[in-house]
Amino acid sequence: MTKIFLATGNKKKIIEIKKILSELDIEIYSINDGIEIPEVIEDKETFEENSQKKAVEISKYLNMITIADDSGLCVECLEGRPGVYSARYSGENATDLTNSKKVIDEIKEIEKEKSKNRKAKLVTVITLAKPTGETYSFRGELEGEIIDVARGTEGFGYDSHFYVEEYEKTLSELGELKNKISHRTKALKKLEKELSKILG
Ligand code: IMP
Secondary structure (H helix, E strand, C coil): CEEEEECCCCHHHHHHHHHHCCCCCEEEECHHHCCCCCCCCCCCCCHHHHHHHHHHHHHHHHCCEEEEEEEEEEEHHHCCCEHHHHHHCCCCCCCHHHHHHHHHHHHHHHHCCCCCCCEEEEEEEEEEECCCCCEEEEEEEEEEEECCCCCCCCCCCCHHHEEEHHHCEEHHHHHHHHHHHCHHHHHHHHHHHHHHHHHC
16 A cells, blocks of 8 residues: 655644545554654745755655645735745744634735725645655635634534635535535545556
């Protein structure tokens, strides 16, 4: 069975991704298995570049096929912000709460001058890197709207403010269903389709 390392420090994400890839004939390892990895600075301008940088560096370090992702929220009226800065949008000591507040405050500021547009998307780019340096990247997007008042208790990041019209719920309220429709799932499904070809 092919061993693949999942390079993310976010334990909720590890659980989400493992569930999505659980049908495949691969063994997935992560920091939850006691494997230590160096920190990779995500200093690039795009999700693609950041996920590639992370996957390549960790794959070379562990000499193991590695999957890394970079994700974020892109709000239309904020010209795509917070984008690649989603995790630290409200500064060094950012929390999900302070990040969401900053996004909502900025949207409200814009709405003083422009008509209401709450459209947003969550974006993930997943990259699989081989220790030889070859990379394969896949993008997934989920469209929604930003709401002012948090709803739901599950998930992480901007989930409780990200409203999905089709289900009339936020991602936090959707719970398990999030894993069926999310940006990460869409990217992972694309990877899943190509995986046997990639692994040869
Ligand atoms: P990362 O680079 O993939 O760790 O994601 C950066 C940031 O984007 C996270 O800290 C969250 O704030 C946000 N984010 C990523 N994925 C999600 C999601 O599934 N729901 C809500 N927010 C997310």
